[in-house]
Amino acid sequence: MTADRSTLARTRSGRVLHIVPVALRRRPHVAVVVPCFNYGRFLPAAVGSVLAQPGVDVSVVVVDDASTDDSLEVARSLAAADPRVQVIAHESNRGPVETFNDGLAAARGDYLVRLDADDLLTPGSLARAVAVGEALPDVGLVYGHPVHFHGDPPAPRRGRDRASGWTVWPGTQWLADRCADGTNVITSPEVVMRMSVVERVGGQQPLAHTHDMEMWFRIAAFADVAYVRGCDQALHREHADSLSARKVDDVKDLEQRLEAFEVLFAGVVGEVPGASVLRSTALRAVALRALEIASHRLDRGRASESVTQGLAAVALRAWPEVVGQPAWARLQRRLQAPGGWSPRRPAAVLASAASRVEAERAVWRWERHGVYGGAR
Template sequence: MSSIDVVIPNYNYGRFLRDCVRSVQAQAVENLRILIIDNASSDDSVEIARSLAAEDPRIEIIARKVNKGLHASFNEGIDWASAEYLTILHADDLLAAGALKRTMDCLGRYPGVAMTCGRTVRHGEEIRDARLGSDWRIETGESFISQRCRTAHNTVACCGVVVRTSAQKIAGHYDERLSFAPDLEMWLRLARLGDVARTSATQGFVRVHADNASAYTRERLAPELEAVELSFETFFGKENAKGRDVSHLRTQVQRSIAERAYWAALAHLVRGSFTGGWELARLALRRRARMILMPPVGYILRRQDGVRRIGQVVLEAKKRRFGAQWQRAGNRTS
């Protein structure tokens, strides 16, 4: 019978930890282990973790006295894992009902798959289309890598990913040089080792709050894009060291970074985020100056969510405009 290990890195997320672990315990999986790695939290995280472990023998705890950083937690979890499959779940996120069983069934059916990923939504958002099925689309690792390069956009969240542990051991540790969102570079490495299975089923819930990166990058996306570029360059460096020619992929990423920055700049400016908008515009035009005369429409078509994102920005702009008009009208009548 197949087995899975779940690693939960935690730092000062005691207020979320219990819900995170409960979402794992609720999975319809028998051979399951959970490792909570606390990175010297100053809140009540360790007490909560110990309480959870006392209730469930499947839970193990590593409670550090010194904060070694997120990479150390990821990598210690990789070294600890011994089950057939592995997932790393941030302590502020949640697994969707049935997520692990869906994935384990898929990995059992398709031995050539190294990594699976599914849809994730923000915690608290309604799943309007109730995507709880088990449809899977298998794509080659090369196709997965190519698509990431064509958009320079990491749409794969940790809480939606399960990997074959044997592939993870070969891929190795997360690269400590990547201080921001090191997962993209890891997905690229895993895709070199086998196929990637994708499902439209909701696999996880991502919390967005004041203490995580998502809250910051909405207003300051330029540093994130530079970090994404560094992730690709780190991957390309390892590929070159293995004798692989990735010059065409590097060219595609450089173009995609510029084009993504262009459209993100417009979106920020429309929303009224002028500091972030001009920062993105400078980033885009430094890399591809001709876009000032020729907008990169092709980038929107390459992104699966491109049209939807434009619609969202237009809707936000309308709300902002009419909201300001209503506020001025209210001030005149008060």
């Protein structure tokens, strides 16, 4: 299916569309905000991956958050070498949210990308993403597949530099699916946002680990969402110093997801028709996920009392009625089993195997469709 006005009408009617990609007909301007704190060693590669993008005009706003390494000097040298690079320097450390929002205030373009200084864009990723936005004006957020890596950036994978298709969801349906499973399906650098939609919904909210997630969901409440299939759109570096790797265990992760949903529906999204139902769905999903993780940890013999209690507390906070649900009963049976719950019990072995199979299926769906479940 090619993109045209009838396609837009069908998208708004509630259908998930699978569309044959069309080429760009102009050179849109993409503004890329690069928050940086002590990533001077990675910064040239990140900025270079933007400046080398074909088919689009780009500008880069590097915001140094009072780094204690040579990040500011590196950023200024990049700006001196290329007029498309601008540098903003914080005198004191303000954290990732204020750092991005300061860059957003200075960014000018048709589209927007937030690129951490330790991540990279793949060659051609911006042109592939904005082609969707140019063909479908109601799309406000485009994402694709990110490659997670350790050490040196991997070489481009053969055949992963072209889009095989676009999947387009009505934004509220994509948001409803995320509320139903309580998860975030986006890493971060693979996202391209329409600037006019960002100007409408605002920048990031002061959340410790889920500021990106909340912003993606907020955009989806007001614009359609698209996924670029069949290609790698960004490279996400995994290392011990990254924000995502620090201080985020299962309990903290779910607490932060819960907080993201609470902030989301306390803001402009709370005024969207059906918001109260979406909120209830999301909180229920977080609660059930907390209990699922707690039971799975017990089945694998990897549960501490503090983590189990923490997960149960998250579930109760999110959805007090969870105490009457089968998931709560399953967890209580494990906690109250005579002699303690052993991963060698047949029930534990079967449950653990089923969990592994479902996790593998979810990853398979995400790799190909950009979502773990829901309509695709």
